[in-house]
Amino acid sequence: MSPSRGAGRDTHEALVELDGHRLRLRNLDKVLYPEEGTTKAQVLDYYARVAPVILPHLADRPVSRFRWPDGVAAQSFVEKEVPRGTPDWVSRVTVDSPGSTRGHERVTYPLLDSLASLTWVVNLAALELHVPQWQVGPRGGLHCPNRLVVDLDPGPPAALPECAEVALLVRERLADDGLVPLPVTSGSKGMQLYAAVSGRQDSDTLREYARRLAESLSRERPDLVVSNMSKALRPGKVLLDWSQNHGKKTTISPYSLRGRPRAQVAAPRSWAEVEDAGSLAQLHFSEVLRRVEEQGDLAAELLEPGPKVPTR
Numbered sequence: 001m002s003p004s005r006g007a008g009r010d011t012h013e014a015l016v017e018l019d020g021h022r023l024r025l026r027n028l029d030k031v032l033y034p035e036e037g038t039t040k041a042q043v044l045d046y047y048a049r050v051a052p053v054i055l056p057h058l059a060d061r062p063v064s065r066f067r068w069p070d071g072v073a074a075q076s077f078v079e080k081e082v083p084r085g086t087p088d089w090v091s092r093v094t095v096d097s098p099g100s101t102r103g104h105e106r107v108t109y110p111l112l113d114s115l116a117s118l119t120w121v122v123n124l125a126a127l128e129l130h131v132p133q134w135q136v137g138p139r140g141g142l143h144c145p146n147r148l149v150v151d152l153d154p155g156p157p158a159a160l161p162e163c164a165e166v167a168l169l170v171r172e173r174l175a176d177d178g179l180v181p182l183p184v185t186s187g188s189k190g191m192q193l194y195a196a197v198s199g200r201q202d203s204d205t206l207r208e209y210a211r212r213l214a215e216s217l218s219r220e221r222p223d224l225v226v227s228n229m230s231k232a233l234r235p236g237k238v239l240l241d242w243s244q245n246h247g248k249k250t251t252i253s254p255y256s257l258r259g260r261p262r263a264q265v266a267a268p269r270s271w272a273e274v275e276d277a278g279s280l281a282q283l284h285f286s287e288v289l290r291r292v293e294e295q296g297d298l299a300a301e302l303l304e305p306g307p308k309v310p311t312r
Helices: 040-058 115-122 160-176 203-220 271-275 285-295
Strands: 014-018 021-025 031-033 064-067 077-079 092-096 106-110 126-131 147-154 181-185 191-196 238-241
Touching: 014 115, 021 115, 031 040, 040 115, 040 126, 040 285, 115 126, 147 160, 147 203, 160 181, 160 191, 160 203, 160 238, 160 271, 181 271, 203 238
Parallel strands: none
Antiparallel strands: 014 021, 064 077, 064 126, 092 106, 147 191, 147 238, 181 191
């Protein structure tokens, strides 16, 4: 689906029909990435074309949206609650969220389960889509997480090559425990490593497993790895952020755009690319579209159940 196919009155907007729902896409010529001139129409087109691979990774996960109504050079805000005027056909789930924004104890999130609902949020200038590692059931009950995530955050002058070196160390440890990690360059500075898990252990168990892993690697490679969140310890090293497995936290979804100067993407990668660290770089959405067309979903293995993590 390209917005330009709609029956709009001019180049500023288009009326499209998706999944039996009519959507008016507005401000299509607004530049959302001024450094490179990428417009809202191009952003909508990217998400429409990548929908077959991103929707399975968003399925049944409450979506927090990071919105840039005036483009990435202007102010952004995080939106969790579905806004007023949300169409009735957009699926949603209400979950406990004590201490959330505006004092809400419960938050109603959208569930993006179709091209129409994905296009609806992107039309609101939601560039980044963040999700938890757990899913909800058909009646709104919360399942245990079915993904483990390890976030690799470089402290300058460390950068993506150092993240790749740490990723290889983490891969070896996870493999020893029967886990199959998947590397994702974040579209920002670093990387995430995901591994499918059983869905039969709670968030605290996964967080403690990741913490032990981080602390062990920081002891073995203090020149490269840090597990402590203190910013004073990070320069020249890679923070192995185990806390992302907390049940209240979210991470950027694979295939989501980022609100950076360039329209880069949280892109699944092959291990061969990670091993060639000197050539590893964040990917632009145009590159990701070509890769998906040629290779399909490199993150498809995350959609299948994995093993339990060791508890000690």
